[in-house]
Amino acid sequence: MAAKTSDQAVAMTTPAAKKKKRSQRAELWRRFKKSKTALIGLGLLALVLVTAIFANQIAPHPYDGMNLMVRRQPPSAEYLMGTDHMGRCVFSRVVYGTRISLVVGFFAVLLSAIAGGTIGAISGFYGDKVDNFIMRIIDVVLSIPPILLAIAIVSAFGGSLVNVMIAIAIGYTPRFARVVRGSVMTIKEDEFIDAARVLGASDYRIITKHIMPNALAPVIVQGTLFVAMAILQAAGLSFIGLGAQPPTPEWGAMLSTGQNYIRDAWWMSVFPGLAIAFTVLSLNLLGDGLRDALDPRLKT
């Protein structure tokens, strides 16, 4: 009997298993690439990333290089997106601005994902009183509109990109906490958690090793979408003068300056605006694609 069992097992590994031997990542990619919009999003985001990484090589002029002889010039071969009121190359500034927006968006979300993830995991895992206490605090924070919260924090601590990042992160922390709490609550009821406990694993180990990796999918999806929102928010804060300070080429700040000249130098505000739209669009498309790919109900 035992011999027969292992024979069968061996037989199972050979041809059929080879075909099945696809890692989860490969499986994810297969489902992800089914959606054209998701692929477009990924492509656009790749373009944005390349721009950010190679900003030094792509930008034809330094972002703060002023040339008062060529103020407010329309787009030309020399200045692809024209020049601003100080004679700086708008194209170069938009290119460098990519770096700032991506860094602010990404780190703000990373920060809030770590903080919110920890809070949410504790809340969801221990449940009951702990959960009630944490969730009420989170309800309070959530009742404040994120942009107002960010404005309050930045005006209290002074306008700088780092403060903008922290302010945005605080706004998104409760949102992540909720997402993580929800999935932790579902996962902790799964039998493999009982199995881990039966094998003598501690709470900490169960949360970090067994629950978190399984709760990651919704966090990644939310994260991608939140990066887009965080970029918008950072641009918004800079627009009202609370974020990046001149001469930092922040898209929001550029929009804000550009609006004063919109009648005779539309390029000063249109191009940074397009850059924001483009980046946010790419992230949203990617996020939607990831959501569909990670959704277990759509598994085929």
Added chain:
Amino acid sequence: MGNKLLEIKGLKVHYITEDGTVPAVDGIDMEIEEGETLGLVGETGAGKTTTALGIMNLVPDPPGKIVDGEIIFNGENLRTKSREAYRQIRGNKISMIFQDPMTSLNPVYTVFDQLTEVIKLHQKVGSGEALERAKEMLAKVGIPQERGEEYPHQFSGGMKQRVLIAIALACNPALLIADEPTTALDVTIQAQVLEVMKDLKKQFKMAMILITHDLGVVSEICEKVAIMYAGKIVEFADLESLFTNPSHPYTVGLFNSIPDPEEDVTELTPIKGLIPEPTELPPGCVFNPRCPDVMDICKGEFPETVELSPTHRVACYKYHKGIGGENK
């Protein structure tokens, strides 16, 4: 053999809910010797799994609580142990496998990851050594080593259960609690898994509590049987006595409900009625509303246990001197 490994005395586990207290396990006694297999048999809701979780100290709290009783393992009362000390026992000295192999493995780790985890948790060994041990365990349950790199979703149900057995036995526990290990599998795979378990039990010389509602499975691998009904052990006997001389009316009912393949039966003979609502247990013997031999006294108090022989105990007034017939 002959050494008591686990002794449970008067264990009570209650679930305290808004609708009232549910005595899921209500004062049970049992004992297992080293290397012995005990079958814990009963209907769904009889308290079999709760008993197992009680031994592991993993009754979901709230709403569950171990209210009373002693669990003596290797001469030590486990109920006085700290949480930390208990964790050292779980997976190491006492291990457990669950009913549903489909969901008992973590989907994001490979089989090797999950096998080495428990080894590293309880034994001071390096990753290399743990992996060696993991490979050895896989071989023991009849799974080829190269499949250890794969994820749970790439395995069939029977193979997953074998992986779980490998994980449970990786630290060479003295006691394995198997909670309906074959219920979720189809019949041929059931036989294979039981075979593997029987085999390993001999190799590892461990004791086992097998929770099941299949008397056929019991007859194949158990030496002792405890019949549970609504939180009580109504009959506790060695395999032979139970199968030749089932004494409690409930046990008799269970045997009667198994169709005889020799006879041409058109209708099964079930036990009348349903298992009672756990919040509204009948007074007296919990089985009295369904019992064919019910007497007035059965509605008063739950009967004391009577020893029919040193290895055969039954909780029924029929065997009380001066009440029922002295013996059947």
